[in-house]
Amino acid sequence: MLSMKTTVVGAGPVGLLLACELALHGVRTTVLERLTAQADTIKAQMISGRTYEMLAMRGFGHAIDAASEADAARLAWHSRGSTGHFAGLFKLDGLPLIMLMQQTLERALEARARELGVEIRRGVEVTELPDADFVIGCDGGRSTVRKLAGFDFPGTGPSLTGYQAIVDLDGDLPFGWHRTPHGVHAFGPLKGRIMLMEFDGPPETRDVTRESLEAALRRVSGRDVRITAVHTATSWTDNTRQATTYRRGNVLLAGDAAHVHSPFGGQGLNLGLQDALNLGWKLATGDSALIDTYTTERHPVAERVLRNTMAQVALTRPDPQSRELHAMFSDLLDLPEVKSRISAMIQGTDIRYDTGCDHPLAGTFVPGLDLSDGKGTNIALNGLEATIRPDGYIEQIA
Numbered sequence: 179m180l181s182m183k184t185t186v187v188g189a190g191p192v193g194l195l196l197a198c199e200l201a202l203h204g205v206r207t208t209v210l211e212r213l214t215a216q217a218d219t220i221k222a223q224m225i226s227g228r229t230y231e232m233l234a235m236r237g238f239g240h241a242i243d244a245a246s247e248a249d250a251a252r253l254a255w256h257s258r259g260s261t262g263h264f265a266g267l268f269k270l271d272g273l274p275l276i277m278l279m280q281q282t283l284e285r286a287l288e289a290r291a292r293e294l295g296v297e298i299r300r301g302v303e304v305t306e307l308p309d310a311d312f313v314i315g316c317d318g319g320r321s322t323v324r325k326l327a328g329f330d331f332p333g334t335g336p337s338l339t340g341y342q343a344i345v346d347l348d349g350d351l352p353f354g355w356h357r358t359p360h361g362v363h364a365f366g367p368l369k370g371r372i373m374l375m376e377f378d379g380p381p382e383t384r385d386v387t388r389e390s391l392e393a394a395l396r397r398v399s400g401r402d403v404r405i406t407a408v409h410t411a412t413s414w415t416d417n418t419r420q421a422t423t424y425r426r427g428n429v430l431l432a433g434d435a436a437h438v439h440s441p442f443g444g445q446g447l448n449l450g451l452q453d454a455l456n457l458g459w460k461l462a463t464g465d466s467a468l469i470d471t472y473t474t475e476r477h478p479v480a481e482r483v484l485r486n487t488m489a490q491v492a493l494t495r496p497d498p499q500s501r502e503l504h505a506m507f508s509d510l511l512d513l514p515e516v517k518s519r520i521s522a523m524i525q526g527t528d529i530r531y532d533t534g535c536d537h538p539l540a541g542t543f544v545p546g547l548d549l550s551d552g553k554g555t556n557i558a559l560n561g562l563e564a565t566i567r568p569d570g571y572i573e574q575i576a
C-alpha cells in the first residue's frame with residue numbers, strides 16, 4: 179500500500195509520532211497544524227518508563243536521555259527515580275518516570291518526522307475533512323476531525339478547575355503535594371511550577387491571568403503568597419470522555435482526540451503516544467481487519483485510564499468523607515499486592531493484547547529491542563521462537 183496517502187491533523191506529540199511511524203513504513207504523510215509554531219504552554223513534564231522503552235525502540239533513547247538530563251537540571255528538588263503517584267499518594271513502585279518536558283519531546287519528534295520526509299504544514303486550520311486514503315485526527319481534546327466525522331464522544335462533565343503554571347513567587351510555599359480544606363496545591367519538581375485544584379466546578383473562562391492564579395493559590399493554600407510573574411499557565415478540568423470507536427471508515431482518532439480525562443497520574447501523553455505506536459504499522463498495511471484491532475486493543479486501555487482518573491478525583495476531594503476515603507486508600511497502598519496492581523495500571527506495564535496466541539507472554543511488551551526500522555522481528559525467548567510486532571508487543575510464541 180505504498181501509494182497510500184495519509185493526512186494527520188494536529189502536530190502535537192501524538193500526530194508527530196504517528197507521522198514518523200507511517201513514514202518509517204514508506205507511507206506518504208502530510209501533517210496539518212493550525213499553529214504556526216510550537217505552543218509553549220506547560221503540559222506534561224514526564225513520560226512513563228514504558229513509553230521511554232517504546233520510544234527508545236525507535237532510536238529516541240539518546241535524545242531523550244540528553245534532554246532529560248537538561249530538564250532534570252531545572253528541578254527544584256530531586257525527584258529522579260520517582261515512580262509516580264495515585265491521587266497524590268507517592269507510593270507506587272515499578273518503572274521510574276523520565277523527566278521530559280512535552281515541548282522537548284515534540285521538538286525531537288518534529289525533527290525526526292521531517293528527516294523521514296513527512297510534510298508538515300503549519301498555519302493550516304482544518305475545517306473540513308481532508309481528501310486522503312486515511313485521515314487521522316490527532317487534533318486534541320476538542321478535535322474538529324472527531325466532530326466532522328460524527329464520532330460519538332460520551333462521558334462525564336467537569337467538576338473541578340485545575341491550574342498548572344510556572345511562576346515567580348513572593349512568600350513561602352512548601353514543596354510537594356498538599357491537600358487543604360479548599361483543594362490541592364503542589365509546588366515543584368520543576369523550579370517555579372505550581373499546580374492547583376479547586377473542586378467547585380469548571381472555570382468560567384479558560385484564560386488564566388496573574389490575578390486569577392494568585393487568588394486561587396491564596397484560597398487553596400490559605401497562605402500569604404504573591405505571584406510576581408507568570409511565565410506559562412494553563413487551566414484544565416476533569417472532563418472525562420471517550421470516542422465509542424476510534425475508526426469511522428477512513429477516519430481514525432488518536433491521543434486526546436479519542437479520549438480526554440484529568441491529568442491525574444500523568445497518563446494522557448503516554449496513552450496517546452502508545453496509540454500512535456499501535457496504529458502506525460497497522461494503518462501502513464491498509465488491511466482493514468488489522469486496522470480495526472487498533473480500536474479493539476487501545477479502547478479498553480484508555481477506558482481504564484478514564485476510570486482511574488475519575489477515582490483519583492473522588493479520592494482527592496476536600497470534604498471530610500473523601501479525606502477519610504483517601505486515608506484508607508493510603509493504608510491499602512501499603513499492601514504489596516495493591517501497590518503493584520495500581521502501579522502497573524498507572525504505568526501501563528500490565529497491558530496484554532489478545533493476539534490470538536495463548537502463550538502467557540503473547541500480547542505482552544518485550545523491552546530492550548532495536549526496532550528502529552519499525553518492521554518488527556523474530557527473537558529467541560527462553561529457547562522459543564517469538565514474533566515481535568513493530569510496536570514491541572509479542573505477537574506469538576512457538
Ligand SMILES: Cc1cc2nc3c(=O)[nH]c(=O)nc-3n(C[C@H](O)[C@H](O)[C@H](O)COP(=O)(O)OP(=O)(O)OC[C@H]3O[C@@H](n4cnc5c(N)ncnc54)[C@H](O)[C@@H]3O)c2cc1C
Nearest residue numbers: 188190191192212222304317318433434444445446447448
Ligand atoms: C496541565 C496538564 C498536565 C499534563 N501532564 C501530563 C503528564 O504529566 N503526563 C502525561 O502523560 N500527560 C499529561 N498531560 C496530558 C498531555 O499533555 C496530553 O495528553 C497530550 O498533549 C495529548 O497530545 P495530542 O497530540 O493528542 O494532543 P495535543 O497536544 O492537544 O495536540 C493537538 C494539536 O492539534 C492542533 N489542532 C487542533 N485543532 C486543529 C485543527 N482544526 N486543524 C489543525 N490543527 C489542529 C493543535 O494546535 C495541537 O498542536 C497533561 C495535560 C495538561 C493539560
